[in-house]
Amino acid sequence: MNTINPFLSPLSGMQFYLDPQPKIILSNILVIKEINQSAEILFGVRKKEVLDTNFLEICNDRGIILAIQKNIEFIISGNIYELKEKLFIKNKEPELEYKIVCCPISSASAPNGIYDMITVIFVSAVHIELNEQVVAPDKANTALLDDNSVTENYSLLNLSNAEAFQILPASLWWMNRDHIYKGCNLEACYVVGAKSIQEFIGRDIFDLAKINDWPLFKAQEIYDIDERVMATGIPEFNIESIMPQGNDAPPIHQYGIRKPIFNRHGKVIALMGGGLKIDSYGGRFNLKI
Amino acid sequence: MSDQNQDPDLSFEFIFKHFPVSIWWMDRNHIYRGCNLENCRIAGVNSPDEFIGKNVFDIEKNLNLPQSRSQAVYDLDEYIMQTGVPQKNIHNAVLQTNEGALHQVSLRQPIFNKDGQVIGLIGIGISNAELGDQPKLVAP
Numbered sequence: 001m002n003t004i005n006p007f008l009s010p011l012s013g014m015q016f017y018l019d020p021q022p023k024i025i026l027s028n029i030l031v032i033k034e035i036n037q038s039a040e041i042l043f044g045v046r047k048k049e050v051l052d053t054n055f056l057e058i059c060n061d062r063g064i065i066l067a068i069q070k071n072i073e074f075i076i077s078g079n080i081y082e083l084k085e086k087l088f089i090k091n092k093e094p095e096l097e098y099k100i101v102c103c104p105i106s107s108a109s110a111p112n113g114i115y116d117m118i119t120v121i122f123v124s125a126v127h128i129e130l131n132e133q134v135v136a137p138d139k140a141n142t143a144l145l146d147d148n149s150v151t152e153n154y155s156l157l158n159l160s161n162a163e164a165f166q167i168l169p170a171s172l173w174w175m176n177r178d179h180i181y182k183g184c185n186l187e188a189c190y191v192v193g194a195k196s197i198q199e200f201i202g203r204d205i206f207d208l209a210k211i212n213d214w215p216l217f218k219a220q221e222i223y224d225i226d227e228r229v230m231a232t233g234i235p236e237f238n239i240e241s242i243m244p245q246g247n248d249a250p251p252i253h254q255y256g257i258r259k260p261i262f263n264r265h266g267k268v269i270a271l272m273g274g275g276l277k278i279d280s281y282g283g284r285f286n287l288k289i
Numbered sequence: 290m291s292d293q294n295q296d297p298d299l300s301f302e303f304i305f306k307h308f309p310v311s312i313w314w315m316d317r318n319h320i321y322r323g324c325n326l327e328n329c330r331i332a333g334v335n336s337p338d339e340f341i342g343k344n345v346f347d348i349e350k351n352l353n354l355p356q357s358r359s360q361a362v363y364d365l366d367e368y369i370m371q372t373g374v375p376q377k378n379i380h381n382a383v384l385q386t387n388e389g390a391l392h393q394v395s396l397r398q399p400i401f402n403k404d405g406q407v408i409g410l411i412g413i414g415i416s417n418a419e420l421g422d423q424p425k426l427v428a429p
Contacts, residue, residue, distance in 0.1 A: 037403070040403070041401070041403065041404075041405045159314060159322065159323060159400075159409075159411075161301075161302065161305045161323065161325075162301060162305070164312065164314055164323055164411060165301075165305055165312075167400070167411060168312060168411060168413050169375065169377075169396050169398040169411070169413065170310070170396060170413045170415075172308060172310070174299065174304055182299065183299075183301065183304065233425070235309065237415075237416065237417055237418050238417050255394050255415055256415070257309050257310060257415050257416075259309040259426060260425075260426070261299070261307075261426050261427075261428050262425045262426060262427050262428065263427065263428055264427060264428075266425070269428060270299055270428065272304060272307070272308055272309060274308065274309070274310045274413075274415065275415075276377070276394055276395070276396050276413065276415055277377060277396070278377065278394065
């Protein structure tokens with residue numbers, strides 16, 4: 001049974017499981033309590049086989065284990081700890097290097113404000129910015145190929161529109177005329193720091209801004225763009241914005257768009273918007289076809 | 290997807306179909322397997338059915354784009370699927386319109402199966418302007 005607070009609801013649990021960044025949740029004695037799909041791939045294990053086993057079972061780098069053990073009290077007293085030790089995955093070509101970050105979390109049984117578990121996040125210098133390890137939903141890869149034939153492979157990619165929407169590496173959302181979000185994909189949650197789609201829907205930008213402690217002017221800036229598009233009915237393009245991230249993480253630069261939706265009487269009733277991560281502000285794109 | 294259907298007037302399918310960004314995905318053989326309407330407009334086809342099953346050479350041939358350009362797009366997609374490394378900040382002219390070139394910023398990301406094999410690629414592009422005179426988007 002999943003007893004971890006932030007992952008109690010099925011959808012947020014799914015969000016954790018599908019998170020492209022490898023993550024493992026450990027108890028304070030380093031027993032594996034949760035593992036997501038990316039971590040399964042990284043370590044070459046299956047969740048059902050490793051739950052409630054010691055982290056040592058899948059990570060044979062004793063330096064890393066010792067470093068976490070040594071700092072466990074520091075982490076569960078509410079601190080984020082970045083290991084000096086790097087994890088090298090040698091069976092990957094090219095060999096991948098991960099830095100490891102440990103964050104404190106609370107289990108359902110922990111008293112309020114007390115941390116008793118840690119999330120171990122494996123951060124790849126290559127992959128972190130884009131959440132690259134997108135894994136197709138189960139339905140798309142029910143069979144594993146015997147002969148690795150590319151021709152066979154392609155028939156497995158059978159994403160529905162809804163599945164594609166969720167794994168898209170761009171933030172997409174829509175709202176009603178009152179600026180209340182009515183839907184989004186997982187990347188949109190990630191950008192604002194929401195743990196689930198449920199946490200995103202039904203709120204406005206000022207509510208969401210509180211998650212990552214955005215300054216009020218940032219939320220107001222986004223609100224003003226949305227209001228302008230809905231008031232004028234004119235779509236806007238080339239919207240560049242900087243989205244602050246919590247925990248001193250670097251901000252996300254986005255290149256975005258807004259488009260109003262009308263009813264049959266010509267009145268704006270909703271707005272759709274999206275944003276792509278870009279490297280830098282000001283349209284200095286570095287790769288051209 | 291029930292959470293995305295809370296507003297009865299705006300179903301998920303309506304939103305996906307009309308999202309003002311190009312969305313497409315392809316299999317490991319570079320065959321397009323899905324897209325939305327905005328992508329159809331950019332690709333010069335009437336519906337996703339006309340897009341699905343084709344590759345970049347088929348699509349761009351109909352747009353009278355040079356094969357060298359299609360080859361560059363193909364090579365980029367192949368690089369992403371071979372290396373498993375996504376590419377962002379791809380900035381390119383996608384169409385010539387009466388007002389000038391329509392530009393897109395796009396991002397392409399490989400899709401893996403559970404064994405870590407790349408089985409496809411998903412892409413999304415945002416244009417710098419609206420393509421032609423688009424009618425107002427009216428909810429059903």
